[in-house]
Amino acid sequence: MRTQARLGALVPLGIGALAALAAVSMGLGSPADPGPGLWPLIVSLAMVTLSASLLLNPGADTEQEPFSRQTAVVALGALSLVAYTLLIERVGFEVMTVLLLVLWMRGFGRDSWRLSLAVAVAACAASYLLFIVALGVSLPHLVAF
Template structure:
């Protein structure tokens, strides 16, 4: 009996630009974590017996940084999902959330919550204009009642917030 020669090992392809683009997500998470640590530090860490407002965000940001480093160096980029049109929707949702934070500080909670809910429902969720409008109004009012009235969370008051007694 003759032994057949072993099959050659499959050739490894050099990393393509598309594969490297998949590394963008952990890099963005790393940048977000570093930024959050800096913001948390500026808010004041306090001490373990008397924590400041920035302690918890800094701890979470540290975990985000650690996770990002693990993803960058230990997780193969080939395991990541490719960037698609669905990815753009996720980025748009996160951009809307960032805009919500800016608007929240300038025009108050109710209006910014309404705008975020409406945009997400209509443009990301595909709801009809009428349904998105109704759900966004109801959602903003319910969120105001839960956080401001029931839980007593102090938010910056905008014009609508003042009308609702917040």
């Protein structure tokens, strides 16, 4: 199990390192005038630090859970977020948000169709009203009021 824990620490370590490089390339600015890469760099460095500590000290053998069906659900959830970000500009915020929430609630959570659709549509409408209408965030969307 220690090998499994170490492998589990390598993935976020690599992602954090790549994110840190991307953050530096965006420009850090200064503390008085922060650039767009400053906060992503701080979060990436925290991720690298925590991953490195897990890599060096994985803990006792009893602390880890074995890979199971739930592990696949987490991986599919992460892949669905990647698909969401890749398709949101083509399909629109509303459609992708409803599809993602239905997938998570019905597919992963095994909620009823009625509950999944109701929550997905309500959450999408609330997000639309908050981000697009109230805050004026520019998101690719199909519905225009």
